[in-house]
Amino acid sequence: MENKMNKEATGLTHECGVFGAIGNEKWENNTEIAQIILIGLQALQHRGQESTGMVTSVGNNEFNIHKGMGLVKNVFTNESISQLSGIMGIGHTRYSTSAKSTAVNAQPFVVHSMHGSLAVAHNGELVNAAELRKQVLARGVGLSTHSDSELITQALCLIPPDGEVNGPDWPARIRHLMQLAPLSYSLVIMLKDRIYAVRDPYGNRPLCLGKILASTQDTVNTFTEDMINRVTEHEKEADGWVVASESCAFMKITRYIREIRPGEIVELTKNGPRTVEIILTPEGKKLAFCIFEYVYFARPTSIFEGQEVYNVRVHCGRQLALEHPVDADIVGSVPESGNAAAHGYSLESKIPQGELLAKNTYVGRTFIQPTNRLRQMNVALKFSPILTNVKGKRIILIDDSIVRGNTVGPIIKLLRKSGAKEVHIRIASPPLKYPCYMGINIPTRDELIANAKDFEDIALKVGADSLQYLSVKGLVRAVQKDISNNDRELDHCTACLTGDYPGGLPDKLDW
Ligand SMILES: O=P(O)(O)OC[C@H]1O[C@H](OP(=O)(O)OP(=O)(O)O)[C@H](O)[C@@H]1O
Numbered sequence: 001m002e003n004k005m006n007k008e009a010t011g012l013t014h015e016c017g018v019f020g021a022i023g024n025e026k027w028e029n030n031t032e033i034a035q036i037i038l039i040g041l042q043a044l045q046h047r048g049q050e051s052t053g054m055v056t057s058v059g060n061n062e063f064n065i066h067k068g069m070g071l072v073k074n075v076f077t078n079e080s081i082s083q084l085s086g087i088m089g090i091g092h093t094r095y096s097t098s099a100k101s102t103a104v105n106a107q108p109f110v111v112h113s114m115h116g117s118l119a120v121a122h123n124g125e126l127v128n129a130a131e132l133r134k135q136v137l138a139r140g141v142g143l144s145t146h147s148d149s150e151l152i153t154q155a156l157c158l159i160p161p162d163g164e165v166n167g168p169d170w171p172a173r174i175r176h177l178m179q180l181a182p183l184s185y186s187l188v189i190m191l192k193d194r195i196y197a198v199r200d201p202y203g204n205r206p207l208c209l210g211k212i213l214a215s216t217q218d219t220v221n222t223f224t225e226d227m228i229n230r231v232t233e234h235e236k237e238a239d240g241w242v243v244a245s246e247s248c249a250f251m252k253i254t255r256y257i258r259e260i261r262p263g264e265i266v267e268l269t270k271n272g273p274r275t276v277e278i279i280l281t282p283e284g285k286k287l288a289f290c291i292f293e294y295v296y297f298a299r300p301t302s303i304f305e306g307q308e309v310y311n312v313r314v315h316c317g318r319q320l321a322l323e324h325p326v327d328a329d330i331v332g333s334v335p336e337s338g339n340a341a342a343h344g345y346s347l348e349s350k351i352p353q354g355e356l357l358a359k360n361t362y363v364g365r366t367f368i369q370p371t372n373r374l375r376q377m378n379v380a381l382k383f384s385p386i387l388t389n390v391k392g393k394r395i396i397l398i399d400d401s402i403v404r405g406n407t408v409g410p411i412i413k414l415l416r417k418s419g420a421k422e423v424h425i426r427i428a429s430p431p432l433k434y435p436c437y438m439g440i441n442i443p444t445r446d447e448l449i450a451n452a453k454d455f456e457d458i459a460l461k462v463g464a465d466s467l468q469y470l471s472v473k474g475l476v477r478a479v480q481k482d483i484s485n486n487d488r489e490l491d492h493c494t495a496c497l498t499g500d501y502p503g504g505l506p507d508k509l510d511w
Pocket residue numbers: 009010011012296334335336337338365399400401402403404405406407408
């Protein structure tokens with residue numbers, strides 16, 4: 001794909017972050033909403049670092065827009081925020097999947113339709129984008145980019161098949177879009193006086209609802225069990241409502257309420273949130289929340305399906321210890337995403353946990369590594385061994401995933417050179433073998449180290465004593481262990497691990 005060259009050195013490129021906020025009827029027209037969105041976008045920075053943008057409105061069709069390439073902290077200045085006054089708004093952090101990483105594809109997308117302005121922020125990727133593109137173009141609509149998110153924006157301007165009697169029927173338009181393209185998206189859609197939060201019928205991408213605390217309420221920034229069960233209690237007092245890709249975006253003055261359900265269309269107005277409709281997955285298809293959100297993408301403090309991501313990662317580590325035990329002196333992780341799984345492995349195996357590697361946090365995920373040599377140098381820059389825990393020790397090293405193998409290979413060498421007696425690699429997810437067509441850029445078949453037949457030999461050659469992965473069954477078990485879902489039969493997408501695609505394959509395969 002055209003935009004794969006600039007991707008980060010290690011791991012999977014993330015997805016996108018979406019955020020929306022709307023004040024209640026008492027809300028003043030100032031930049032407070034923009035600042036709440038700004039905080040949310042900063043908290044969602046890990047999901048997309050290529051470009052970002054925000055659109056606000058005072059309640060009419062003249063939307064204020066600011067977008068740019070780069071990080072949230074660089075794109076938004078005091079000056080740009082001062083131009084973003086309003087009583088509601090939406091924002092986005094982008095990792096490109098369907099069109100180049102350029103300013104023209106930065107989100108949210110805004111169009112001016114016959115029925116007023118419309119802004120859309122999208123996380124995901126349309127599996128049938130090529131087909132939908134043809135349909136939209138055939139209706140006489142011109143598109144200005146190759147972005148599937150622009151396509152969604154224009155598809156929402158189409159009059160639904162049953163027509164409209166009294167002006168635009170936005171829920172019907174959204175429903176129509178969901179029928180035309182059931183996978184994959186979490187959307188925030190802003191009109192002049194409302195925001196719609198929409199999750200695709202498979203529930204492939206995350207999206208959650210929160211509230212802006214009433215100024216009279218305390219601002220304790222914690223998630224408690226009863227928040228899930230006492231939703232109505234929480235909805236009673238609020239100064240406004242927020243939606244975000246992950247609950248980690250709700251901080252201090254905003255608070256998590258609940259997840260948007262798969263297929264749910266929620267309408268947020270100054271009077272509060274209201275479920276308009278829930279669209280079911282197509283006949284014979286199962287729900288397919290991305291299992292990699294748990295493994296790697298999400299912040300450990302985010303909540304999905306009623307459970308904290310950290311806790312699921314601990315379960316993965318426990319399960320890994322059950323599946324692949326080995327005698328050793330110390331269990332450690334490749335920081336950061338491997339930390340929780342190492343904790344779980346240590347708990348289950350009763351082998352003490354300790355830090356093996358110090359991470360230089362200044363070598364960020366944004367560094368551009370055009371060649372393999374530079375990628376590997378970056379790993380050496382990123383981690384230093386903690387000799388006290390490494391020298392003369394039999395080590396179990398846990399990481400959450402292996403993608404290109406750029407992290408684990410040099411680390412094995414590093415630990416060996418630093419005097420480790422044994423190095424046992426344990427990976428808290430199964431080997432990644434297949435592409436993702438739902439909003440994640442997975443490296444090409446050849447780049448994916450799990451597809452190199454001799455990878456295990458390579459790892460052993462550079463000094464590992466053993467290398468084992470969590471099984472698919474084990475991962476699913478760890479993820480589903482604590483979920484209590486009475487509504488619908490729960491399931492997760494594991495396509496990049498199994499090749500079993502929840503909604504079939506796209507019309508144009510590219511890998
Ligand atoms: O096999 P590779 O291509 O090297 O990719 C795998 C590594 O990339 C990710 O870490 P990353 O450094 O992106 O972020 P983290 O700090 O969240 O672990 C992941 O956690 C693995 O450590």
